[in-house]
Amino acid sequence: MTRLTIVANIKANPDKIALVKAELEKLIPITRAEAGCINYDLYQDNANPAHFMFHENWETRELWQTHMNAPHLAAYMQATEGAVVEFTLNEMTQVG
DSSP states (O other): OOOEEEEEEEEEOGGGHHHHHHHHHHHHHHHHTSTTEEEEEEEEOSSOTTEEEEEEEESOHHHHHHHHTSHHHHHHHHHTTTTEEEEEEEEEOOOO
16 A cells, blocks of 8 residues: 655635635644544645645545545535635655
């Protein structure tokens, strides 16, 4: 089994930064307790506070997919509807 690394970029509407940040922060303790979560770290861009990035590592892709279908992620999506202008997600494998 190969560990899966996720890099997720979230860009908030400039007037919704505080809301998006608060909702993202709620995900951290719940997700870190999930099966297969190695790390789940949130960053905020120093030059552009509307840009957030999650760096995550999961034991398997299947366990990450379970996370993606978790109720707390659905609650986040509902709470931030219309507040996020861009979201990109990359599934990655460490090579070095």
